[in-house]
Amino acid sequence: MKHFLFTALVWLAFFNTANAQQLKSPNGKFVMEFSLQNDGTPTYSLNYKGKAVVKSSKLGLELKNDKKSLLNDFTVIESKTATFDENWKPVWGEVASIRNHYNELAVTLNQKETDRHIVIRFRLFDDGLGFRYEFPSQKNLTYFVIKEERTQFAMTGDHTAFWIPGDYDTQEYDYTTSKLSEIRGLSEKATTANVSQKSFSTTGVQTSLMLKTADGLYINLHEAALINYSCMHLNLDDKNMIFESWLTPDAKGDKGYMQAPNHSPWRTIIVSDDAREILASKMTLNLNEPSKIEDTSWIKPIKYVGVWWEMITGKSSWAYTDEFPTVQLGVSNFSKAKPNGKHGANNANVKKYIDFAAKHGFDAVLVEGWNEGWEDWFGHSKDYVFDFLTPYPDFDVKDLHEYAKSKGIKMIMHHETSGSVRNYERHMDKAYQFMKDNGYDAVKSGYVGSIIENGGNHYNQFMNNHFQYAIEKAADYKIMVNAHEAVRPTGISRTYPNLIGNEAARGTEYQAFGGSKPNHVTVLPFTRLVGGPMDYTPGIFEMDLNKLNPDNNSHVNSTIANQLALYVTMYSPLQMAADTPENYDRFPDAFQFIKDVAVDWSDSKYLEAEPGQYVTVARKAKVTNNWFIGNVNGDTSRTSTVKFDFLEKGKKYVATIYADAKDAHYKTNPQAYTIRKMNVTNKSKLAHLSAPGGGYAISIVETKK
Structure with a gap:
């Protein structure tokens, strides 16, 4: 009313x-x-x-x-x-x-x-x-x-x-x-x-x-x-x-x-x-207009995995071959090129992620580096970089679509424009139709590098009109958009709810590029997330990245408990379990929280908050009515104290608490965590230690006992 x-x-x-x-x-x-x-x-x-x-x-x-x-x-x-x-x-x-x-x-x-x-x-x-x-x-x-x-x-x-x-x-x-x-x-x-x-x-x-x-x-x-x-x-x-x-x-x-x-x-x-x-x-x-999309039934929150983190860390590559000094689409013959042996978007590897997603109840798999052109995509004033249609020889679009479909998994398309927006708009209709023809309902777009307007900027009026055009054009094809390197959001997702995610801030990938401050995730909810959800790509369990790639000495400045909490504190209808399957297999009990946590909510309660220091949030899942709590902590250890008075009066619940161990620390002991269960009601209280760069995550399920 x-x-x-x-x-x-x-x-x-x-x-x-x-x-x-x-x-x-x-x-x-x-x-x-x-x-x-x-x-x-x-x-x-x-x-x-x-x-x-x-x-x-x-x-x-x-x-x-x-x-x-x-x-x-x-x-x-x-x-x-x-x-x-x-x-x-x-x-x-x-x-x-x-x-x-x-x-x-x-x-x-x-x-x-x-x-x-x-x-x-x-x-x-x-x-x-x-x-x-x-x-x-x-x-x-x-x-x-x-x-x-x-x-x-x-x-x-x-x-x-x-x-x-x-x-x-x-x-x-x-x-x-x-x-x-x-x-x-x-x-x-x-x-x-x-x-x-x-x-x-x-x-x-x-x-x-x-x-x-x-x-x-x-x-x-x-x-x-x-x-x-x-x-x-x-x-x-x-x-x-x-x-x-x-x-x-x-x-x-x-x-x-x-x-x-x-x-x-x-x-x-x-x-x-x-x-x-x-x-x-x-x-x-x-302050934004109501939705301009009348039928929104095709817009659905997503929890996904993907062929991404292994490329970000340098374990594998986007490029298929090392043979070409430059690439011209339609001229360079990839079918005769020698593979470099590191290309991540190959059939066998993608099927591994599809199997993993199906086994653990995820909705979708993102694959980057599937299309020709990655050998020569960055650092040049190059207008025609990708056509968003032509796969590498080791990526069979139809076979992978059918395989994913047989497992109940959706695929997420990746469109990197490398800043050549005229080229993207030139191919957009064909690219979106190609997605629909092959069962892709969502796209992650990218705008890495200088805008090829020769002197243009990512955030000027021309580019903002392009970002908006891409969202509206995607809506015509019933495609959801997750835009990276685009302008930071300003609530437009109300008007175009197919904009289910943005990057537009320092995300998890920077943990592989030298690290981010341990309190970074206690600031983002007060800044970047004010305008809309962020595809932060949390869920990293192996903090020493030289174990994935011996040449990468970066360290993820977070504990495992902190990574779990991000699924609640960093609100997004698009959440990625960003680490590789083998790292989740090493910590199956902690991974359970990522499998359980919801991505769409009927209620949210902010229990504690201080910018740069800590954030504690409780959210109620839309479908199951289970509650989830996340606490992320900054540089200094503290005791977090919360009340469960948001729970329904007269009902009993079991809370599973994933927390930092006593000796946990984002730098020296990030994988130290504990898991315990306790019975709670709306009269319960909890005091819990959060380590530096740490936190805790809680799942709460009603019990009839």
């Missing part, structure tokens, strides 16, 4: 004076104030429980080659207020139903000199504020180019920030924790090497940005519904502690091509004095 009430019915939520207009959240804890400065510059501020969160901050856009930008000289010509309240059901998610409840203020501004109109629309929820710019159809504002968006977020002090460097091409960084005033001095150290990156400022950071004030307020800055617009970063004026939006440019330096009527994405500020409420917020989803 939904309710949309207009001004006369909700006047208590709004307050107007000659100089300012106030908007209150439905619960009254937030107050947003809009006003114009003397020169007609629009500003806003935000308070929470009487405390300032964002001080008076300017709004507006600087235009390119225009006689006057949309920055000042405005007067208010109309203000409209409304309230909205509905409950909607996501196709998949952390909960079965989401409440979308907000009060709204839409201010129409006229720029006197140009007679142009813009609307700034504010929506104030019980968990924060969203606002955007709208450009109505009008004769004096038709086509225009954005030089820069000048949205400000004026902070109230030198807050603690959990940040990664501002970058036009990658989010694959470890997080740095520092004061805002320290970002400039730490920027160079925080910018670690990546295959494609373009930092823009020594005080630039990316959203979703997590902050904590000295008096205990948690603040998250992000955006929602990033459609036909450039990705927003933040640049800090560290003298005045003011963030300003910084859009991703194209190759010419332009930051957005607009045609009215149109609007920007929402700029979001989620706030609470309880860190758990930041994780529970659904505001980002609520």
